[in-house]
Amino acid sequence: MIKLSDIDHVKFGVKDVDESSNSWQVEFGLTERTREGRESYLAVNYEPYSIVVEESEEVGIQYAAYNLHPDFSLEDAEQHLKAVGVDYIRSANAIDFVDPENNGVRYVPFRPRAGQDVYPIASRLTNSLHPGRYRKLGHVNYLTADVNSMVDFYVNVVGQELTDRLGGDAGAFLRIGPDHHVNALVNTGTPHFHHVAFDMGDWGMVPTTFDHLAQHGRVFPWGPVRHGIGGNLAGYVRTPELDCFIELYADMEQIDEFHEPRDFPDDRHSSSVWGMLPPRSYFRFDEESIAMERESLRGIYE
Structure with a gap:
């Protein structure tokens, strides 16, 4: 069985690598480590990089990358993938x-x-990293048409562990280390990458971080909320140029070795213990829903 160490980086295709790299640096506080052709490698904190953006005709996520456990080489990973077909x-x-x-x-x-x-x-x-930076790249989240097939794949092929389920087949959360999840799956009937998430490290970063993004015209369709499942404080920023959201969070539940997967009810409390469900546009990526969010129109809740 393959074993992982952590999430390593996420790569996006973007229309303009200069514009995207500048946005990641100025708005989200990342640091460009290097530029290779039309690719920009950006760090959240002290790591070599956690986000890669490449100029491409295809906008959106290209892949999520995971570090292998030190006991597993790339050759071991090849043999594993061959064995599972x-x-x-x-x-x-x-x-x-x-x-x-x-x-x-x-x-x-x-x-x-x-x-x-x-x-x-x-x-x-450090003499190069920005102040107010996030602690680390935390996780990715996908909307899915078949949550059970995806759970089976990420557990038995990719090498993650099931942490919890949401309403049986409504969603699932998977982990690698002690963080509650490194990957989450929400069953909406239509596959789509939903968000990449960064650990802010501390509740105290919420006002200044959210204020800064708002001053750059960013919209928060949902948040701040306190998730019942995972326990984290979170806010979600719409990033149409990446065809997804960015989640900024803190205080995620830490899982120990004795954990047994739980099944949370698919209700308001599991989404947010403070009682605020996401708008319907939170699960949509069309231009109409993005425009409705920006103008706070009633249709985003329908």
Whole structure:
């Protein structure tokens, strides 16, 4: 059975790499580490990079990449994929394949901790990172047409663990380490990448972070909310240029080795203990719903 270490990075196709890289830096506080042709590699914190944007005709996510556990090499991962009958493409430093709904998945080798990475973030020194940065890349979320097939694939092929279910077949949350989820699946009947999420580290970052994004014209269709499942405080920013949302969160539930998957009811409390359900537009990516959100029109709740 394959074993993972953590989520490593997410790659997006964008119309204009200069514009996108600038947005990630100025609006979301990431740091451009390097530029290779029409690709920009951006770091959330001290890591080499967590977001890659590439100029492309196809806008949106290209793949989510996961670090292999140090006990597993790329050659081991190849043998695993062969054994479970999944087609893949091997390159020098990665393995690429797709899930049952054609979402890209990438394996990359374990990234050992070295230098300052062995110390807590507060103990490190920097002369290049922006103030007010997020703590880390946290997770990705997909809308799905078949949650059970996707759970089976991400557990038995990708190597994640089921943390919890939502209303049986309404949704599922999967993890790699102690964070409640590194991947979430919501059964809407139509597949679509929904969001990439960043751990803000602290509740105190919410007002200044959200104010800053609002000053750049960003819209928060939902949040801040306190999720019943996962326990995290969260807000969701619409990013039409990436064809998804960005979630900013803090205080996610930590899972121990004795955890048994739970089944949360598919109700208001599981979505937000504060009682605020998302607008219907939260599950849509068409121009009409995006416009309705921006103008706060009644139709976003229908």
